[in-house]
Amino acid sequence: MSLSCNIFSRKIINNDILIIHKSRINLSFYKYCNIDNLMTLKNNLYIVLNTLNVFGRIYISREGINAQISVLKKKYYIFKKSLKYLNVNFQKIHMNVSLDNTQSFWMLKIKIRNRIVSDGLVNFQYNNDNTGKCLKYFQVYKMLNNSRTIFVDMRNIYEYNIGRLKNAIHIPGHTFRLQLKNMLNTLEKYKNNKIVLYCTGGIRCEKATAWMKYHNFKHIYHIEGGIINYIRESKRNFLPIQFQGKLFVFDYRMMEKVSNHKLSLCHKCNNICDNYINCSYNRCHRLVIQCKYCYIKYHSYCSTRCMVKSFYTTVNVYK
Missing domain, CATH: 3.30.70.100 (Alpha-Beta Plaits)
Structure with a gap:
């Protein structure tokens, strides 16, 4: 058993x-x-x-x-x-x-699972021996100060919205598989530049560098341990950190604060805010950025509509 x-x-x-x-x-x-x-x-x-x-x-x-x-x-x-x-x-x-x-x-x-990170690639076999060069945190620091180096954020848009490396390009697509489809066209004009891919822990970027090398991109890099390790090691070694805002994490905490920069707006009132909530209405459960005032106003729901629906659902349960 x-x-x-x-x-x-x-x-x-x-x-x-x-x-x-x-x-x-x-x-x-x-x-x-x-x-x-x-x-x-x-x-x-x-x-x-x-x-x-x-x-x-x-x-x-x-x-x-x-x-x-x-x-x-x-x-x-x-x-x-x-x-x-x-x-x-x-x-x-x-x-x-x-x-x-x-x-x-x-x-x-x-x-x-079929893959440890879903990529949607059919005619491509990941080759661990043909990935981009892996960078240590101090190498990242040097490359961040090189205007010819392009940093590319491979995370989800909701991660990018609350925190990112300064001047990083975000690859469009609400899933990793869509980003892989879009990244070749997005980065074609930078083909002669050094390109550094980064994500939360490194898993997406390692595979993405292999995908790019397969398509003849030559100067491709990724960060050892992802952006988490870059931030941690930079702090430990007193190097300036160029990540602004909060780091989205996929657990009960949802976010880790890195700097005091607030890069987003409340989805209801447009006040500066970078706190995520999941709508309390179980049939919605949408992930939204919501300020503390709107959180109180809407009782942890994303909208009046969800608040009302939840109320009537509860009433019907106890009839």
Whole structure:
């Protein structure tokens, strides 16, 4: 019987976590590598990580592993050692330690997928030996000060809207697969420039550089550990950070503050704001930027319409 699932309700899990909550580290990591027997790996991962009280979301596929997790601080090194023994390809994985270690996950989920990042590419086989050059944080610092270098943001538009590298180009497309389709035409005029791709943790950009090299772009780079690692290492080594605003993260916290710049507007009143909420109406649940005044005015809903609909749904339930 597969053990790779939670057998308790979310309410029970949340209560237990609040009782036993201890100092934690938020991590993300990925690795492009060949993985066989995915179900065995899934079950082994769950058994080991559940024993270590690791929470989070992990995707595995035949092309590798992609994870965002929360680890007890005192068990971090045990976790790293355990991961290496689970698969020979996990010997060297770059760990992105979060800027903010607020509680990010409440349970552990491990899923098998076709790809660790959905790309929609049919006639293209990712080649780990033919990617762009990987840059350390200090190399990024130097290239940011070179006007001939083009920095390209490969994240979703809702990530870009609240925080980004100064003067970065955003590739249009509300999914990664659409961005891959659009990026060749968007960047054609910069083909003779050095082009640095960046995303949150690096997983999109590593694959995107291989896609660009396949289409004869020569001077292609990506950032080791993505923008998270660039910010963290720059802070640790007292280098100026040219990322402005907030960093969107895919967990309970939603955002990490990097600078005091506010780059967006409230979707209702157009006041300067960079806080995201999910609409409280379950049939909507839309991700929107909303200021604290509109949050109070609309009671955490994205609109009057959703507020009214939610009210009548609740009334009908209790009739």
